[in-house]
Amino acid sequence: MAAGGPARVFHSVCMVSDFFYPNMGGVESHVYQLSQCLIERGHKVLVVTHAYGHRKGVRYLTNGLKVYYLPLKVMYNQSTATTLFHSLPLLRDIFVRERVTVVHAHSSFSAMAHDALFHAKTMGLRTVFTDHSLFGFADVSSVLTNKLLTVSLCDTNHIICVSYTSKENTVLRAALDPRIVSVIPNAVDPTDFTPDPSKRVDGTITIVVVSRLVYRKGIDLLSGIIPELCQKYPELHFLVGGEGPKRIILEEVRERYQLHDRVRLLGALEHQDVRNVLVQGHIFLNTSLTEAFCMAIVEAASCGLQVVSTKVGGIPEVLPENLIILCEPSVKSLCDGLEKAIAQLRSGTLPSPETVHNKVKTFYTWRNVAERTEKVYDRVSNEVVLPMDERLDRLMSHCGPVTGYIFALFAVLNFLFLAFLRWMTPDSIIDVAIDATGPKGAWTKQCFGGKKGGVKEELPRS
Secondary structure: OOOOOOOOOOOOOEOOOOOOOOOOHHHHHHHHHHHHHHHHHOOOOEEEEOOEEEEOOOOOOOHHHEEEEOOOOEEEOOOOOOOOOOHHHHHHHHHHHOOEEEEEEEOOOHHHHHHHHHHHOOOOOEOOOEOOOOOEEEEEEEEHHHHHHHHOOOOEEEEEEOHHHHHHHHHHHOOOOOOEEOOOOOOOOHHOOOOOOOOOOOOOOOEEEEEEOOHHOOOOOOOOOHHHHHOOOOOEEEEEEEOOOOOOHHHHHEEEOOOOOOEEEEEEEOHHHHHHHHOOOOOEEEEEOOOOHHHHHHHHHHOOOOEEOOOOOOHHOOOOOHHHHEEEHHHHHHHHHHHHHHHHHHHHOOHHHHHHHHOOOOOOOOHHHHHHHHHHHHHOOOOOOOOOHHHHHHHHOOOOHHHHHHHHHHHHHHHHHHHHHHHHHHHHHOOOOOOOOOOHHHHHHHHHHOOOOEEEHHHHOO
């Protein structure tokens, strides 16, 4: 503590999302990296997700990060099925056992995240939600998701978005007060994404694509770009990493135009292998149709690649104009952008990979993200948790005459179920888990004065 300054508050944070390792993606990486940096800053952090295959129970990752893999049924696309009640006994036990003070949920697509927010409010805990996605307002799935988000966020203490475009989208979708929504971008660890021009093949120009092969990522656009540019530039090669239902389209294009030696489909990549793929390329192509931030283009730029991307969502905010060529989401516009990058590459006017890396590594760091997220936790820890009657009023007034009353009823039933669980197993008899995170156990010292008497030791599980 600085002389005359306020004492730092250490939080016990529970990150909740259906999306976490061993699954791969932007949300998974965000939760892991943010957790590690918060642990370095002395906070207690744990992650709650669903079981992945045989990975069940409690696991420990780097720096003692504890992960609960709960035995909940997966419904669709790695998201669990929900009834709003079946997860309460498990989550309540974790929140009490770990002495959680802040529940931080991630992703609009995660049913477990919404469940955790609902239960945490019933238990009187502070809640934070990070939205990683952009949604429309017209199709049925977006309308239903937006209504769920309105219910879930109307009494959440604070919301974080990863770009200003994402903030505007979330505020409109969930009818939120902009004052409770902050913008904290994603980041990359620059030491994991360093350039290595020696991996490039002489005499060729390699375009790298690393993405889930799904409609939202614009793979249909990619299938139109590949044959057009390969026919025009004989030295051009495509390196595609990722897996998904749209892979069959790329395989058909490769077969139809006999491009087996020029289009390599690498399949799903482990996160530690992404850098080894990126450094083989000269240009990185992103064809997304919607994107809140897009960590992939930051990773590619950090490896020294020239980025060509669709101009959608929050992407124009991510990199400066001299490091990215922005295009409309069409085959013609993206081909024009790639041809511009190819011309710059041939003429030698592009900056060196090392120069680009040195610029990008100053833009986004996980430590900065953790510091800004910590300020959000400090803010919500000073806020009053809504009592049950005010919470019901908020639901009924904010969420419409039908949805609001339905979820107000759910909130009452949730409260009664919690009261029953507390009667069956009082909080006082639930063992307190030992604090395994933080460089000096700062959170434990704050709460218990460094004493671990009465705390049941928990052995790591493989």
